[in-house]
Amino acid sequence: GQQVQQSPASLVLQEGENAELQCNFSSTATRLQWFYQRPGGSLVSLLYNPSGTKHTGRLTSTTVTKERRSSLHISSSQTTDSGTYFCAMALMSNYNVLYFGSGTKLTVEP
Amino acid sequence: EAAVTQSPRSKVAVTGGKVTLSCHQTNNHDYMYWYRQDTGHGLRLIHYSYVADSTEKGDIPDGYKASRPSQENFSLILELASLSQTAVYFCASSEAGTNSDYTFGSGTRLLVI
Numbered sequence: 001g002q003q004v005q006q007s008p009a010s011l012v013l014q015e016g017e018n019a020e021l022q023c024n025f026s027s028t029a030t031r032l033q034w035f036y037q038r039p040g041g042s043l044v045s046l047l048y049n050p051s052g053t054k055h056t057g058r059l060t061s062t063t064v065t066k067e068r069r070s071s072l073h074i075s076s077s078q079t080t081d082s083g084t085y086f087c088a089m090a091l092m093s094n095y096n097v098l099y100f101g102s103g104t105k106l107t108v109e110p
Numbered sequence: 111e112a113a114v115t116q117s118p119r120s121k122v123a124v125t126g127g128k129v130t131l132s133c134h135q136t137n138n139h140d141y142m143y144w145y146r147q148d149t150g151h152g153l154r155l156i157h158y159s160y161v162a163d164s165t166e167k168g169d170i171p172d173g174y175k176a177s178r179p180s181q182e183n184f185s186l187i188l189e190l191a192s193l194s195q196t197a198v199y200f201c202a203s204s205e206a207g208t209n210s211d212y213t214f215g216s217g218t219r220l221l222v223i
Contacts, residue, residue: 031209042215042217096207098143102150
């Protein structure tokens with residue numbers, strides 16, 4: 001399968017600090033999404049961003065397709081942001097099938 | 111409300127036994143997927159399907175079979191469960207299209223002993 005690498009593997013912040021999560025992928029992605037998983041929970045889609053910059057609430061994703069990388073910026077972190085963030089990509093040859101990275105575990109302390 | 115429902119929520123299976131994990135979606139989505147998640151790791155694709163009565167292999171299909179008898183239902187079958195198949199299994203569905211959203215089920219925790 002495709003290689004999707006995320007960094008850092010884990011991140012600990014104090015409430016109010018900003019977080020920057022990175023995602024690199026081995027092939028040109030036609031589709032790039034960020035997901036969130038609460039501890040012990042299921043996954044929910046946060047952002048769809050195959051290229052450029054997208055915003056939703058306190059989240060900003062920037063994807064540079066040519067450089068095969070994407071980032072997720074979380075501003076003014078809150079304790080409820082704690083969980084694991086996954087980057088997932090799909091190829092043009094089969095853009096419906098997502099390949100996931102190993103995730104970044106974020107812990108926001110009060 | 112559109113949803114993906116997995117059953118059972120958790121299961122303990124004996125090595126060598128047969129295990130069937132079920133998934134039902136009410137989203138009217140064409141695509142359905144089975145992923146496994148190992149502790150501290152991401153999701154790896156096992157099988158997927160884009161139409162009833164047809165399944166496709168993902169990255170790690172060995173030891174697993176899949177069945178899509180209808181658009182709404184997608185099962186994952188472990189004919190001979192092994193210790194290495196202990197994991198959390200997630201089912202998901204999506205429409206066809208590059209920006210279609212994935213809807214995940216709550217997961218099935220499988221422990222093989």
